[in-house]
Amino acid sequence: MRIGVDVGGTKIEAVALDGGRVIERLRVDTPRDDYAATLDAIAALVTNLRNTTGSAATVGVGIPGTIATTGLVKNANSTWLIGRPLQVDLEARLGCSVRIANDANCFAMSEATDGAAAGADVVFGVIVGTGTGAGVVVRGNVLSGANGIAGEWGHNPLPWPDDDERPGPACYCGKSGCIETFLSGPGMAADHERRAGRHESPPEIAAAASRGDRAAIATMERYERRMARALASVINVLDPDVIVLGGGMSNIDRVYENVPRLWSEWVFAATGSASDVRTTLVRAKHGDASGVRGAAWLWR
Numbered sequence: 001m002r003i004g005v006d007v008g009g010t011k012i013e014a015v016a017l018d019g020g021r022v023i024e025r026l027r028v029d030t031p032r033d034d035y036a037a038t039l040d041a042i043a044a045l046v047t048n049l050r051n052t053t054g055s056a057a058t059v060g061v062g063i064p065g066t067i068a069t070t071g072l073v074k075n076a077n078s079t080w081l082i083g084r085p086l087q088v089d090l091e092a093r094l095g096c097s098v099r100i101a102n103d104a105n106c107f108a109m110s111e112a113t114d115g116a117a118a119g120a121d122v123v124f125g126v127i128v129g130t131g132t133g134a135g136v137v138v139r140g141n142v143l144s145g146a147n148g149i150a151g152e153w154g155h156n157p158l159p160w161p162d163d164d165e166r167p168g169p170a171c172y173c174g175k176s177g178c179i180e181t182f183l184s185g186p187g188m189a190a191d192h193e194r195r196a197g198r199h200e201s202p203p204e205i206a207a208a209a210s211r212g213d214r215a216a217i218a219t220m221e222r223y224e225r226r227m228a229r230a231l232a233s234v235i236n237v238l239d240p241d242v243i244v245l246g247g248g249m250s251n252i253d254r255v256y257e258n259v260p261r262l263w264s265e266w267v268f269a270a271t272g273s274a275s276d277v278r279t280t281l282v283r284a285k286h287g288d289a290s291g292v293r294g295a296a297w298l299w300r
């Protein structure tokens with residue numbers, strides 16, 4: 001039995017897994033801006049699930065950030081976790097060891113274990129929604145890396161930029177032209193507004209493109225070329241078997257056909273034919289549940 005907890009900015013979700021089967025699921029509102037209350041909420045969820053699983057169940061936790069080598073949380077957009085010894089505090093409350101990983105790493109772990117990339121050797125899991133995060137799983141293990149940032153390619157610059165993509169939009173991280181500023185949902189909407197003069201959400205843009213709206217089609221084509229370049233640079237470094245997309249932008253159907261058709265232009269030593277590149281691009285199987293499932297699978 002495994003317990004997984006996904007600490008999000010608005011909800012904390014917890015599941016008990018028996019093998020891959022969810023036997024219980026709980027969620028509560030995140031006590032924003034309150035670290036002690038967040039600890040209490042996580043501990044209460046785990047305690048409740050232990051009534052079902054028994055006390056021997058393992059506990060994994062996904063957080064919107066990373067654990068630094070100091071043991072303190074860093075890079076969390078849930079800022080009240082930053083600088084806190086979350087793992088030590090949770091282990092003290094729960095009386096067991098706890099594994100903690102970045103939420104994008106949990107997503108990749110879930111999809112590599114029993115999701116859309118099950119059985120693949122090297123998996124790059126990407127969440128493209130309000131931001132962009134990614135994680136790497138190699139032969140069933142999360143690759144966290146020396147700095148705890150493996151897979152975090154969203155704040156690299158968009159590769160092979162066109163002249164009108166330089167320097168690119170300003171990013172909250174302090175740089176300009178980050179991949180996230182182009183591929184996130186707000187990034188696509190801002191690009192569409194700049195070029196088409198209309199403020200529309202990504203689902204509205206995708207729907208308009210499928211109806212034949214020329215401005216929306218142009219936005220989709222720019223987006224797909226950018227995603228193809230961003231992922232080609234990952235293929236050139238990591239060479240994953242499977243790239244799994246999750247998050248809101250993963251619901252745009254056309255990217256799964258168009259992006260792999262485009263990316264061979266930038267993949268090293270490919271001749272421009274899509275069949276040269278064996279990496280596949282697939283939609284997440286477990287959707288929003290992958291974060292919490294992957295947290296449970298940290299004890300695999």
Ligand SMILES: [Zn+2]
Nearest residue numbers: 155171173178
């Ligand atoms: Zn950035």
